[in-house]
Amino acid sequence: MQQVASNGTPKTFLDQVIAATPGNPHLEMCIQCGTCGGSCPSGPDMEHTPRDLFAMVRAGMKDQVLRSNTPWYCVSCYYCTVRCPQEIHVTDLMYTLKRMSVKSKLYDESIAPDFSKTFIFWVENNGRSFELGLMAQHMLRHNPFGVFKIADMGVGMVTKGRIGFTPKRIKGMDGLHAILAKAKEIEAEDDAKIMGGAA
Amino acid sequence: MRYSVFPGCSLEKGAAGYPYWQSMEAILKPLGVELVEVDDWNCCGATEYIALNRMAAYSLIARTLALAAKTDGLREMVAPCSACYLNLSKADKYLTDDAALADKVNVALGAGGLHYKPGTVKTRHLLDVIVNDVGYKAVEQQATKSLAGLRIAPYYGCLLTRPAVYGQTDSPEYPTALDKLMKVLGAEVVDYPMKAHCCGGHMTQISEASAFDMIRRLVKGAADYHADIIVTVCPMCQLNLDGFQGAMNRYYKGDYHVPVLYFTQMMGLAFGLDAATLGIGAEIVDARPALSRIGVQVPPPEEEAKPAHKPRRPKEALPMPVMPGSEEVEQ
Structure with a gap:
């Protein structure tokens, strides 16, 4: 169970991570068996395996955890989650750590967070995702010469009608803007409670 | 329904x-x-x-x-x-x-x-609805054309079956619904060991090394088992395996050509529907050689417009040295 201070703020980094994760992620139950890392398709690219990272969370190594590239290399395949003998929601925890690392501005590499931000830029402004806009904006910023590497694919996708040139926009944009603004307000209040204003 | x-x-x-x-x-x-x-x-x-x-x-x-x-x-x-x-x-x-x-x-x-x-x-x-509500039998009754002669690698990816706590019906480790569906339609189904592995999702935009490694495992896995085609249930998986197969080949200096179609496209072919109605022909890795094995003719893509031949030098220009073999081009 979480340790909560008298003002309602979780006491330790472990408690904060648990409190910021939807559902009950069972993180305090980790027995350090390593099944998560052993099941991970992108494990070799991670600075810390999920097992390492969870040990660091428990040890209160907040800065090191939020600087790690590990959450950003999680591909959300959920192998770890279905195999964990302690039923820890590993993938959900990786999303929590991504959010914390963006909000704390501790992660130095920008390509993965920027991809999420660019994706959401289109969703927040149109209600729907826009593949061409996302790819163009992201590649211009992070991989301008990458366009040449996938030029044949791009040409194929265009001639075969699989790329649209105009974003689709939902009718209820005003309502969506209001919903998301309110949601962000609630998120900020929650964060203040969970992190004690620290993040 | x-x-x-x-x-x-x-x-x-x-x-x-x-x-x-x-x-x-x-x-x-x-x-x-x-x-x-x-x-x-x-x-x-x-x-x-x-x-x-x-x-x-x-x-x-x-x-x-x-x-x-x-x-x-x-x-x-x-x-x-x-x-x-x-x-x-x-x-x-x-x-x-x-x-x-x-x-x-x-x-x-x-x-x-x-x-x-x-x-x-x-x-x-959609796959859950088709196999559990419509049922294999009703699908079989609609089939007028057997997919026999085609070796299919059934690819489930991740999010159809994992994490298995939100009402998913198939095994998170070794799903079989798509295998059965393709068998009902007469196809030879490969016991594809990578069937539930990850296509890498958005990683093509974040880390080539990571993305192409995952795409390679899946494509090579299918090729190793002599699959003619990978059949998928997700647009992200299709895009990664089909659209990025060429880039993955260049990254690894490989030469894989495993076409990737949706299970609904295979069902449509078995129902006797024509390829164009099913959106076949829009894939980047050419599926025609594989589909010709079951007698499906996909109309070839429209002739690519050839650039009009433009003489490089005006006729009245001074003669230039001509390389052996290129005389007829130079005229």
Whole structure:
């Protein structure tokens, strides 16, 4: 169970991570068996395996955890989650750590967070995702010469009608803007409670 | 059978997964399944919104669920994309289990004049609906053309079956529904060891090394088992395995050519529908050689416009040295 201070703020980094994760992620139950890392398709690219990272969370190594590239290399395949003998929601925890690392501005590499931000830029402004806009904006910023590497694919996708040139926009944009603004307000209040204003 | 449907951004006209939508519509008609599109649905947030803002991510999904709950009184919604399917069903589960989260999300929805009672709409993947509601038998009865002669690697990816706690019906480690479906249609199904592994999702945009490694494992796995074709259930998987197969080949100096089609396209072929109706021909890795094995003729893509030959030098220019063998070009 979480340790909560008298003002309602979780006491330790472990408690904060648990409190910021939807559902009950069972993180305090980790027995350090390593099944998560052993099941991970992108494990070799991670600075810390999920097992390492969870040990660091428990040890209160907040800065090191939020600087790690590990959450950003999680591909959300959920192998770890279905195999964990302690039923820890590993993938959900990786999303929590991504959010914390963006909000704390501790992660130095920008390509993965920027991809999420660019994706959401289109969703927040149109209600729907826009593949061409996302790819163009992201590649211009992070991989301008990458366009040449996938030029044949791009040409194929265009001639075969699989790329649209105009974003689709939902009718209820005003309502969506209001919903998301309110949601962000609630998120900020929650964060203040969970992190004690620290993040 | 009647369901509401959440197409998802990838299946819209002009999006990479549009052939999936075309083929889905074509096969559901003869199977007697009617779909009603949720009016003004929005993006599910993919794997991106939840990485930035938890409450906004859940509210975005809840808006679609609230609109789905208003769709003709239908209580089950079909999502053909595995990522949409997981996001919608998972959010509904968390909202059902966590009343405090649901209350907050409803405060946000209220700002847009909406409300969602958790558990009202059950989201189901298209494959689940076809094998469990329509049934293998009804599919078999519609089939007029056997897929015999085609070796198929059935590819499930991740989010159709994992994590197995939001009503998924198949095994998270060794799913078999797609295997059975393809066998019913007469295809030879490869016991594909990579069938539930990850295609890498958005990693092509973040780390080539990581993305191409995952794509390579899947394509090589299918090639090693002499599969003629990979059959998939998700537009993201299709895009990664088909669209990025060429880039992966260049990265590894490899030469794989394994076409990747949707299971709905294979069903359509077995139902005797023509390739163009099913969106076949829009794939990047040419599926025609594989499909010719079952006698399916796909019209060749329109002749690419050849650049008009422009003489490099005016005729009256001074003669230039001519390389042996190039005389006739120079005239």
